[in-house]
Amino acid sequence: xxxxxxxxxxxxxxxxxxxxxxxxxxxxxxxxxxxxxxxxxxxxxxxxxxxxxxxxxxxxxxxxxxxxxxxxxxxxxxxxxxxxxxxxxxxxxxxxxxxxxxxxxxxxxxxxxxxxxxxxxxxxxxxxxxxxxxxxxxxxxxxxxxxxxxxxxxxxxxxxxxxxxxxxxxxxxxxxxxxxxxxxxxxxxxxxxxxxxxxxxxxxxxxxxxxxxxxxxxxxxxxxxxxxxxxxxxxxxxxxxxxxxxxxxxxxxxxxxxxxxxxxxxxxxxxxxxxxxxxxxxxxxxxxxxxxxxxxxxxxxxxxxxxxxx
Amino acid sequence: xxxxxxxxxxxxxxxxxxxxxxxxxxxxxxxxxxxxxxxxxxxxxxxxxxxxxxxxxxxxxxxxxxxxxxxxxxxxxxxxxxxxxxxxxxxxxxxxxxxxxxxxxxxxxxxxxxxxxxxxxxxxxxxxxxxxxxxxxxxxxxxxxxxxxxxxxxxxxxxxxxxxxxxxxxxxxxxxxxxxxxxxxxxxxxxxxxxxxxxxxxxxxxxxxxxxxxxxxxxxxxxxxxxxxxxxxxxxxxxxxxxxxxxxxxxxxxxxxxxxxxxxxxxxxxxxxxxxxxxxxxxxxxxxxxxxxxxxxxxxxxxxxxxxxxxxxxxxxxxxxxxxxxxxxxxxxxxxxxxxxxxxxxxxxxxxxxxxxxxxxxxxxxxxxxxxxxxxxxxxxxxxxxxxxxxxxxxxxxxxxxxxxxxxxxxxxxxxxxxxxxxxxxxxxxxxxxxxxxxxxxxxxxxxxxxxxxxxxxxxxxxxxxxxxxxxxxxxxxxxxxxxxxxxxxxxxxxxxxxxxxxxxxx
Ligand SMILES: Nc1ncnc2c1ncn2[C@@H]1O[C@H](COP(=O)(O)OP(=O)(O)OP(=O)(O)O)[C@@H](O)[C@H]1O
Ligand SMILES: [Mg+2]
Numbered sequence: 001x002x003x004x005x006x007x008x009x010x011x012x013x014x015x016x017x018x019x020x021x022x023x024x025x026x027x028x029x030x031x032x033x034x035x036x037x038x039x040x041x042x043x044x045x046x047x048x049x050x051x052x053x054x055x056x057x058x059x060x061x062x063x064x065x066x067x068x069x070x071x072x073x074x075x076x077x078x079x080x081x082x083x084x085x086x087x088x089x090x091x092x093x094x095x096x097x098x099x100x101x102x103x104x105x106x107x108x109x110x111x112x113x114x115x116x117x118x119x120x121x122x123x124x125x126x127x128x129x130x131x132x133x134x135x136x137x138x139x140x141x142x143x144x145x146x147x148x149x150x151x152x153x154x155x156x157x158x159x160x161x162x163x164x165x166x167x168x169x170x171x172x173x174x175x176x177x178x179x180x181x182x183x184x185x186x187x188x189x190x191x192x193x194x195x196x197x198x199x200x201x202x203x204x205x206x207x208x209x210x211x212x213x214x215x216x217x218x219x220x221x222x223x224x225x226x227x228x229x230x231x232x233x234x235x236x237x238x239x240x241x242x243x244x245x246x247x248x249x250x251x252x253x254x255x256x257x258x259x260x261x262x263x264x265x266x267x268x269x270x271x272x273x274x275x276x277x278x279x280x281x282x283x284x285x286x287x288x289x290x291x292x293x294x295x296x297x298x299x300x301x302x303x304x305x306x307x308x309x310x
Numbered sequence: 311x312x313x314x315x316x317x318x319x320x321x322x323x324x325x326x327x328x329x330x331x332x333x334x335x336x337x338x339x340x341x342x343x344x345x346x347x348x349x350x351x352x353x354x355x356x357x358x359x360x361x362x363x364x365x366x367x368x369x370x371x372x373x374x375x376x377x378x379x380x381x382x383x384x385x386x387x388x389x390x391x392x393x394x395x396x397x398x399x400x401x402x403x404x405x406x407x408x409x410x411x412x413x414x415x416x417x418x419x420x421x422x423x424x425x426x427x428x429x430x431x432x433x434x435x436x437x438x439x440x441x442x443x444x445x446x447x448x449x450x451x452x453x454x455x456x457x458x459x460x461x462x463x464x465x466x467x468x469x470x471x472x473x474x475x476x477x478x479x480x481x482x483x484x485x486x487x488x489x490x491x492x493x494x495x496x497x498x499x500x501x502x503x504x505x506x507x508x509x510x511x512x513x514x515x516x517x518x519x520x521x522x523x524x525x526x527x528x529x530x531x532x533x534x535x536x537x538x539x540x541x542x543x544x545x546x547x548x549x550x551x552x553x554x555x556x557x558x559x560x561x562x563x564x565x566x567x568x569x570x571x572x573x574x575x576x577x578x579x580x581x582x583x584x585x586x587x588x589x590x591x592x593x594x595x596x597x598x599x600x601x602x603x604x605x606x607x608x609x610x611x612x613x614x615x616x617x618x619x620x621x622x623x624x625x626x627x628x629x630x631x632x633x634x635x636x637x638x639x640x641x642x643x644x645x646x647x648x649x650x651x652x653x654x655x656x657x658x659x660x661x662x663x664x665x666x667x668x669x670x671x672x673x674x675x676x677x678x679x680x681x682x683x684x685x686x687x688x689x690x691x692x693x694x695x696x697x698x699x700x701x702x703x704x705x706x707x708x709x710x711x712x713x714x715x716x717x718x719x720x721x722x723x724x725x726x727x728x729x730x731x732x733x734x735x736x737x738x739x740x741x742x743x744x745x746x747x748x749x750x751x752x753x754x755x756x757x758x759x760x761x762x763x764x765x766x767x768x769x770x771x772x773x774x775x776x777x778x779x780x781x782x783x784x785x786x787x788x789x790x791x792x793x794x795x796x797x798x799x800x801x802x803x804x805x806x807x808x809x810x811x812x813x814x815x816x817x
Contacts, residue, residue: 161424162423162424162425163422163423163424164418164420164421164422164423164424165422166424167409167413167416167417167420167424168417168418170406170409171406171409171417171418174406174407174408174409175404175405175406175407177404178404178405178406178417179406179417179418180368180387180388181366181368181388181398181400181404182388182392182404182417182418182419182465183387183388183389183392183393183418183419184389184417184418185387185389293451294407294408294451299407299408307368307369307387308329308368308369308370309713
């Protein structure tokens with residue numbers, strides 16, 4: 001096992017973690033407002049294809065990333081309209097969004113499959129810090145989206161826990177009638193949270209097609225959106241704990257193709273089950289720990305709110 | 311605006327509000343003068359909460375005018391009402407259990423950036439100013455009902471509400487806490503705020519309020535009565551439409567049979583993991599009503615949960631109609647003949663999202679089968695039978711049960727539980743929050759059960775109710791069942807001392 005391959009493992013652990021964390025962060029925001037969005041996979045695919053195409057067209061990775069973010073937000077707007085404004089079942093609407101997003105992305109990108117990408121993100125070494133042995137190579141020679149993701153995580157934590165909007169958003173996720181009676185607009189908060197969540201999922205998709213695995217092929221999200229949904233639970237709906245979970249889950253993804261080079265003889269398929277097994281274990285732990293206290297899951301999740309109904 | 315109009319803090323004229331199948335308000339009127347405490351009275355389902363929800367922007371009226379401080383208003387959300395100075399403490403609290411007291415208080419009316427220490431200090435200062443003891447850093451799920459009430463009032467004060475609506479605030483309070491609340495709202499009125507106070511307890515109305523408006527069937531039948539000049543019996547008459555004394559007479563004694571419930575040395579833990587029921591010994595015989603008095607939070611809930619099988623015992627034996635049920639699931643107890651009227655009607659007793667029919671058959675669904683399936687028509691007929699027999703006011707039996715008013719929920723729940731010919735009726739706070747007619751109907755049902763040789767275990771905070779109905783009486787305090795009292799000879803003072811002594815030791 002060479003030093004380079006170990007460093008490579010860590011570098012890709014972080015890159016995969018960023019892919020999962022961006023999407024999971026968006027889902028944390030939506031779920032904390034009380035809306036389950038199972039459309040993450042579809043929103044990621046839409047972000048990936050639109051980022052890739054805008055990259056081809058403009059050659060500018062930032063424009064491409066912004067396109068992915070906007071498309072992700074718009075895609076999630078469909079879920080917001082159906083489940084928040086019209087009060088449809090969140091599970092059904094979210095699943096439909098995944099199926100729809102995957103298919104639409106495949107349709108939009110079908111002529112460009114295999115086209116060499118343009119306007120991809122290159123690693124951006126941080127001056128000074130990137131010189132540190134090991135640490136510098138692992139953390140500070142990454143593409144810029146990696147650094148931005150760390151900032152986004154901090155920002156999300158701050159907004160959720162230290163601002164009026166965040167307090168209202170969490171209230172909408174715990175008890176919509178309470179948030180409403182306190183003068184917050186539950187529909188506004190929930191639509192906003194779902195669309196910000198979609199923007200994050202779109203960013204995750206664009207990062208995938210512009211940086212982590214530049215290019216476009218149908219189905220390139222490969223179930224990562226579902227791992228992000230599991231990660232939200234594993235991270236107990238907290239941006240901080242989800243970051244730790246993302247590193248753990250990212251490590252399993254990074255390890256998968258490297259098992260052979262490390263001379264470990266277990267099937268990569270077993271490894272790819274690990275995130276889900278960990279999530280189940282986390283659920284068990286949470287339920288044992290919290291027998292007498294409220295669970296960390298937002299209490300109003302999945303329940304549409306209509307003011308005059310009771 | 312003329313002076314006379316601006317003396318009114320609130321003026322509601324001709325308010326109509328219809329729900330599918332029900333007219334909740336049918337041209338209701340209300341006029342509240344500034345700086346007064348105004349009672350809104352009416353039996354269950356009279357439309358009190360609906361009218362208050364219109365005033366606080368939760369419901370949009372179908373018709374009618376709303377004038378606040380002399381200005382005509384049209385609210386399209388609670389935010390509008392808050393902006394106009396209207397604050398409401400809902401019948402079911404609007405609090406986020408996982409938030410701290412301070413977070414709940416400032417929710418929706420906080421600075422853009424929240425500094426936890428800063429808001430805690432400010433909430434603490436506000437609480438001190440009004441003598442509303444509350445630790446701002448405690449999460450609300452750990453608080454008692456009385457403490458939650460204080461948080462709700464703090465919420466309204468934080469927004470500087472000029473009009474404060476309290477929808478049945480004392481239903482969850484002990485008598486001492488209710489008196490304290492009376493003092494607090496009087497102070498608020500003296501500051502020039504206006505308080506709307508809803509209660510079924512006419513003595514409270516008499517003690518706390520200046521004026522009263524009575525609703526019946528969604529209409530205002532008497533407006534702005536001077537509370538000092540009107541007798542409680544007259545208020546009760548107006549509410550129900552015919553005369554009726556508020557306290558039932560003591561029923562004639564009835565011969566007692568074999569034991570149906572025997573607790574021996576039962577211990578159980580409360581929700582915080584501390585011992586909440588300690589060495590309980592209790593026997594209930596056929597044909598008697600055993601009452602449990604006490605300040606809430608002294609183990610009554612755990613006692614009920616242990617008998618119903620919702621909380622495990624840590625030791626001791628429970629024998630129900632000859633069956634040892636300790637450690638056995640609720641189903642076994644129901645089979646042995648337990649009927650359970652839980653304190654938390656919508657949480658434990660009924661499933662709010664299901665229809666009235668579905669709730670009605672929850673217990674007896676096995677009797678309404680056709681093969682492996684439910685016989686829908688038979689279920690419906692059964693339910694309609696209950697609705698009629700127990701006088702439940704309901705639009706359509708296929709509606710969600712959550713749309714019934716509090717009193718009607720209780721009637722349906724009782725009907726369902728009593729329809730199975732129980733051996734033991736366990737009733738926890740069965741008349742809490744009900745109107746005069748509702749209280750009497752439910753009390754009569756319990757007496758009827760006793761006369762049919764069923765054992766009744768009645769847990770109540772209403773001492774008058776216990777003194778009238780119970781054949782034997784225990785006081786509960788700090789998780790223990792204190793000495794037995796004979797309700798025909800025991801004085802209120804004796805029992806109150808047992809309750810209060812324990813209460814004092816607790817704090
Ligand atoms: N959101 C709603 N949807 C449907 N029906 C409703 C709704 N709110 C109230 N109702 C119905 O309107 C009527 C009046 O109910 P309301 O809650 O105003 O009565 P109330 O006077 O407050 O009674 P209580 O003393 O039992 O609280 C009832 O028949 C109730 O079932
Ligand atoms: Mg009411």
